[in-house]
Amino acid sequence: MAKTIIEPFRIKSVEPLHFTTRQQREQILETAFFNPFLIHADDVLIDLLTDSGTSAMSSRQWAAMMEGDESYAGSKSFYRFEAAVKKITGMQYIIPTHQGRASEKIVFTLTGGKGRYFLSNTLFDTTRANIEFSGATGIDLLTEAGKQPSVPAPFKGNIDLDLLEKTIVEKGAAHIAMCIITITNNSGGGQPVSMENIRAASRICKKHGVAFFIDACRFAENCYFIKQREEGYASKSIQEIANELFSYADGCTMSAKKDAFANIGGFLALNDEILTQECRNLLVITEGFPTYGGLAGRDLEAIAVGLEEIMDEHYLKYRIRSMEYIGEKLEAEGIPFVKPVGGHAIYLDARAFLPHIPVHQYPGLALSNALYLEGGIRSVEIGSLMFGKYSADGALVPAQMELVRLAVPRRVYTQSHIDYVAEIIIDVFTKRQEIRGYEIVYEAPLLRHFTAKLRPVD
Incomplete structure (x- = not known):
């Protein structure tokens, strides 16, 4: 069998490059x-x-865009999008946004504020900016292995579990807005987070009554690393791994401009009905109606297809x-x-x-x-x-x-x-x-x- 791993696609359209001296x-x-x-x-x-937003969309995505329903309310494209997100996350309430940072702005505005803390493995730039804009403070609790660039380890994106519990106790659980785990850990070298770490972090948060969220921009890549590197997952599909991963969370934000191959778009997924209603109220003011959330129907279609293709x-x-x-x-x-x-x-x-x-x-x-x-x-x-x-x-x-x-x-x-x-x-x-x-x-x-x-x- 050939050893060369080929691109699993054919190129049907090309764009010229501009050379400079x-x-x-x-x-x-x-x-x-x-x-x-x-x-x-x-x-x-x-x-x-x-x-982010720089992927090449597939022929299926372009075809789906032609079916985009641009109805202001109740667009059928939204329901296709909603079903695709629910299939992966298992979460009850899905809110579309124009990109990931819009999801962060909405939920952090409602949960943040002065004297509040967001704990993470590592917050990326726009995530931290939205936290700080709300008046809250973001704290990175990266595992020690993740701080050593030259030393290999399978899951250098993990959160330090001891520090997580210690920080919750020191700051007081009532002052912790949420713990949000970024998968993969973008600021920390694109490193994955193990299922064991996510499960344990979720357990700690539940014990203290702290909300546990996933920043899911590159969830499929993280799931593939789990399949390759973590015991007990080699025979599981990416869909099965993703379903388990999200089952430990109370909510998630995602920029669909990464692992959904889309050029624009994102979403906020939640299980809390009250928080969902508050988020939708803010969404209407800042993004748009709850069934389009700042996106065209064609974008919702492209994301729905992309979320399926990324798990190949x-x-x-x-x-x-x-x-x-x-x-x-x-x-x-x-x-x-x-x-x-x-x-x-x-x-x-x-x-x-x-x-x-x-x-x-x-x-x-x-x-x-x-x-x-x-x-x-x-x-x-x-x-x-x-x-x-x-x-x-x-x-x-x-x-x-x-x-x-x-x-x-x-x-x-x-x-x-x-x-x-x-x-x-x-x-x-x-x-x-x-x-x-x-x-x-x-x-x-x-x-x-x-x-x-x-x-x-x-």
């Missing part, structure tokens, strides 16, 4: 104030900024193997990255890659910009630019890790594109001593990395 990229980066988010997409050759194990095997493939190339060259590779991305360890750049000069951003200059590859810093805070005296409080994420869009790039990415990373690594840090000249109070303006440090 290094001299052009130098000017482009300067015009963008050295922030990859401000670079025009046309000036990017391989765009690995995010896997041939696809998931190919997806995870693609990440392992690039990891093997980097490992052979001694390049530091988070090990093992994540489900949707490679995370370079910028602190180890550029040890000569101090944290306050943002080594992650420096590495990200170097990849763009060398080969037109856009990535994203997940470090002290994204997650850094300031102390009372104005000093930078750095992030736990300084990472650069290269998130691979689903069903978009081929093996030759991935080979090219690996070659550029290796080239940059050989020239790493030439790379210099950056300083901020403008930043917004929340999510500063999206719009920050920077300049190189001499």
Whole structure:
């Protein structure tokens, strides 16, 4: 039998790429104030900024979109969407939103507020921003294994169970808005969370009367890791694993722009009828009627089909193997990255890659910009630019890790594109001593990395 794992799809439509010279990229980066988010997409050759909303939709999804029912209320497309979400989550009440952060904004507005705490394995940027915007505080309780990029472990996305219980007791259960587990752990290197960890975290929360939620953006990738790595799940389907996983939760949020292959959309799923009604009331004000929630009927159709397609194990095997493939190339060259590779991305360890750049000069951003200059590859810093805070005296409080994420869009790039990415990373690594840090000249109070303006440090 052949050893090569092929793409489990055929390509029926293509989009041309725009090539630039290094001299052009130098000017482009300067015009963008050295922030990859401000670079025009046309000036990017391989765009690995995010896997959110960047997937290639299937012929089935495009066909389903033609059946979209755009009725303002009671759209049949909503009921197809609702059935697809219920089949996976088993939850009673399904609320569509225009994307994941809208789901977070609604439920965090109602459950958060000053003096409230949200506990997590690791909160991603927009999740934390919505928590803080409500006046609440987000606390990351990542397992120790997840804090060591170079040390492999099967479930580095796990929450620290001892710290979870300790924090609930210290803060007081009445002050804990919820515990929300991100699967896979995006900020922590795309690492999976074990079923055992989810089950135990749920048990702790129930004991203390704390709501337990799942951030389900990449639930299928996480379920595939459970199938591959956790005892007792090898013979179970992704659907069965997902059903068990969600059975431990009181609710979940999801950006359908990830594991549902959609270009827009998300949902909030709940079992609490009272909270559901409050969420729907806020939804009507901010998103739209409860049966469309900020989405067109065609989008609801695309998500419904995508949620079915994502559980195809041939696809998931190919997806995870693609990440392992690039990891093997980097490992052979001694390049530091988070090990093992994540489900949707490679995370370079910028602190180890550029040890000569101090944290306050943002080594992650420096590495990200170097990849763009060398080969037109856009990535994203997940470090002290994204997650850094300031102390009372104005000093930078750095992030736990300084990472650069290269998130691979689903069903978009081929093996030759991935080979090219690996070659550029290796080239940059050989020239790493030439790379210099950056300083901020403008930043917004929340999510500063999206719009920050920077300049190189001499």
